[in-house]
Amino acid sequence: xxxxxxxxxxxxxxxxxxxxxxxxxxxxxxxxxxxxxxxxxxxxxxxxxxxxxxxxxxxxxxxxxxxxxxxxxxxxxxxxxxxxxxxxxxxxxxxxxxxxxxxxxxxxxxxxxxxxxxxxxxxxxxxxxxxxxxxxxxxxxxxxxxxxxxxxxxxxxxxxxxxxxxxxxxxxxxxxxxxxxxxxxxxxxxxxxxxxxxxxxxxxxxxxxxxxxxxxxxxxxxxxxxxxxxxxxxxxxxxxxxxxxxxxxxxxxxxxxxxxxxxxxxxxxxx
Amino acid sequence: xxxxxxxxxxxxxxxxxxxxxxxxxxxxxxxxxxxxxxxxxxxxxxxxxxxxxxxxxxxxxxxxxxxxxxxxxxxxxxxxxxxxxxxxxxxxxxxxxxxxxxxxxxxxxxxxxxxxxxxxxxxxxxxxxxxxxxxxxxxxxxxxxxxxxxxxxxxxxxxxxxxxxxxxxxxxxxxxxxxxxxxxxxxxxxxxxxxxxxxxxxxxxxxxxxxxxxxxxxxxxxxxxxxxxxxxxxxxxxxxxxxxxxxxxxxxxxxxxxxxxxxxxxxxxxxxxxxxxx
Numbered sequence: 001x002x003x004x005x006x007x008x009x010x011x012x013x014x015x016x017x018x019x020x021x022x023x024x025x026x027x028x029x030x031x032x033x034x035x036x037x038x039x040x041x042x043x044x045x046x047x048x049x050x051x052x053x054x055x056x057x058x059x060x061x062x063x064x065x066x067x068x069x070x071x072x073x074x075x076x077x078x079x080x081x082x083x084x085x086x087x088x089x090x091x092x093x094x095x096x097x098x099x100x101x102x103x104x105x106x107x108x109x110x111x112x113x114x115x116x117x118x119x120x121x122x123x124x125x126x127x128x129x130x131x132x133x134x135x136x137x138x139x140x141x142x143x144x145x146x147x148x149x150x151x152x153x154x155x156x157x158x159x160x161x162x163x164x165x166x167x168x169x170x171x172x173x174x175x176x177x178x179x180x181x182x183x184x185x186x187x188x189x190x191x192x193x194x195x196x197x198x199x200x201x202x203x204x205x206x207x208x209x210x211x212x213x214x215x216x217x218x219x220x221x222x223x224x225x226x227x228x229x230x231x232x233x234x235x236x237x238x239x240x241x242x243x244x245x246x247x248x249x250x251x252x253x254x255x256x257x258x259x260x261x262x263x264x265x266x267x268x269x270x271x
Numbered sequence: 272x273x274x275x276x277x278x279x280x281x282x283x284x285x286x287x288x289x290x291x292x293x294x295x296x297x298x299x300x301x302x303x304x305x306x307x308x309x310x311x312x313x314x315x316x317x318x319x320x321x322x323x324x325x326x327x328x329x330x331x332x333x334x335x336x337x338x339x340x341x342x343x344x345x346x347x348x349x350x351x352x353x354x355x356x357x358x359x360x361x362x363x364x365x366x367x368x369x370x371x372x373x374x375x376x377x378x379x380x381x382x383x384x385x386x387x388x389x390x391x392x393x394x395x396x397x398x399x400x401x402x403x404x405x406x407x408x409x410x411x412x413x414x415x416x417x418x419x420x421x422x423x424x425x426x427x428x429x430x431x432x433x434x435x436x437x438x439x440x441x442x443x444x445x446x447x448x449x450x451x452x453x454x455x456x457x458x459x460x461x462x463x464x465x466x467x468x469x470x471x472x473x474x475x476x477x478x479x480x481x482x483x484x485x486x487x488x489x490x491x492x493x494x495x496x497x498x499x500x501x502x503x504x505x506x507x508x509x510x511x512x513x514x515x516x517x518x519x520x521x522x523x524x525x526x527x528x529x530x531x532x533x534x535x536x537x538x539x540x541x542x543x544x545x546x547x548x549x
Contacts (some may be wrong), residue, residue: 229423
């Protein structure tokens with residue numbers, strides 16, 4: 001029993017094991033501090049801007065984590081200078097092996113600098129449209145409107161066109177309207193403007209537009225464009241279509257549809 | 272049934288209802304019903320699209336059954352909006368307050384109006400008021416209903432910067448005697464002072480109604496503080512809000528405070544907005 005106690009005492013007083021214990025405790029506290037301080041900074045900024053809060057949290061967390069790792073390594077007797085030198089050579093080797101990741105990281109930094117979108121914006125990239133959940137080191141995460149999670153690598157985002165639907169406060173709703181050739185186009189224009197005037201969500205200014213699109217196969221085509229507040233886009237688009245149809249019916253304006261006349265000739269009967 | 276023909280009275284104030292009773296207010300284009308139940312206030316309204324309707328009628332008490340309770344009940348194409356407010360105890364009185372719009376109102380004269388250089392004119396413009404429903408002794412706001420919901424409009428130099436406002440057309444009358452008495456619109460005297468060296472075309476005026484109080488004159492008119500727009504050059508104008516009711520509003524009584532604390536110096540691009548947005 002006495003020998004066991006002596007062994008334990010020797011173990012605890014052993015310098016090497018002591019430094020390992022201190023290093024472990026430092027690492028634990030460092031991780032905890034990185035998490036807590038990062039969370040605190042994020043909460044402080046969250047009310048102002050979710051995007052900045054996320055970046056601030058990342059930077060704080062990574063900084064404290066890096067300092068903790070350096071401190072732990074020093075605690076364990078490693079020479080940081082040598083390690084950094086070794087890391088330089090190591091990075092070249094890693095760089096060749098992980099070109100894609102490195103490219104994503106660089107692209108991510110460009111995205112953060114250029115800020116074409118922020119967390120919470122609605123964007124369209126390629127075939128995907130959704131809300132930006134986060135902009136990370138390697139990828140951007142989206143939630144699509146049918147509730148799917150999409151991870152888009154930063155590299156592909158930086159190469160493709162991005163449409164940000166939440167950048168500006170107003171949106172224009174475009175509706176294609178075709179009317180029969182027999183209709184009075186001037187009257188059609190008046191009816192359309194009246195529809196826009198009666199819908200309170202359509203802005204009076206910028207004024208609604210009616211743009212002549214061409215003489216179609218069976219109709220005179222116009223584009224009817226009204227402006228609305230971004231949030232009301234869908235409501236205006238849906239309601240306006242109903243209101244236009246009702247107004248046309250009230251004023252006896254016909255919306256034509258393509259028709260085909262079949263003439264059956266007696267001489268061409270099958271044998 | 273007690274029917275109050277309000278040619279001499281008003282639609283705002285304190286009203287009392289027992290459980291199962293309702294009140295009906297016709298305020299210009301707005302029809303408003305408020306029903307009291309034991310644990311619920313039900314507020315129903317519908318707006319007919321005639322902004323200058325001059326109806327004013329208060330009927331109460333009615334029986335709760337006489338009030339439309341569903342979206343499409345009894346009014347053909349016009350939908351009614353039904354809102355229920357659940358409360359632990361629906362005792363206490365009901366207060367209706369008149370208040371001004373919650374966003375600035377952009378007023379466009381029906382015909383273009385020019386103010387020559389170094390001239391000042393006083394225009395009378397009117398904007399729709401909102402009916403605010405409050406209950407209980409602590410005057411808790413249940414909801415606000417516009418007597419007429421104006422169309423939205425944008426006021427700014429481009430589609431990327433500016434402010435969402437309500438749009439209103441005005442005759443911009445220059446003589447007070449021509450201003451009609453309407454119980455659902457507040458009249459604002461706007462003094463336009465053109466200190467510039469060229470004539471000023473008053474195409475549109477952004478009226479910061481959220482900084483204005485609402486008064487009621489002895490003659491029944493609803494008034495706001497007078498507003499002075501002073502233009503030196505270009506399109507920017509300094510907006511100054513006067514103190515208290517206008518001089519014409521004799522014996523004016525304060526009906527509601529401004530929604531936002533007035534700022535000492537408001538600058539606005541008041542006279543015109545932008546060209547084309549295509």
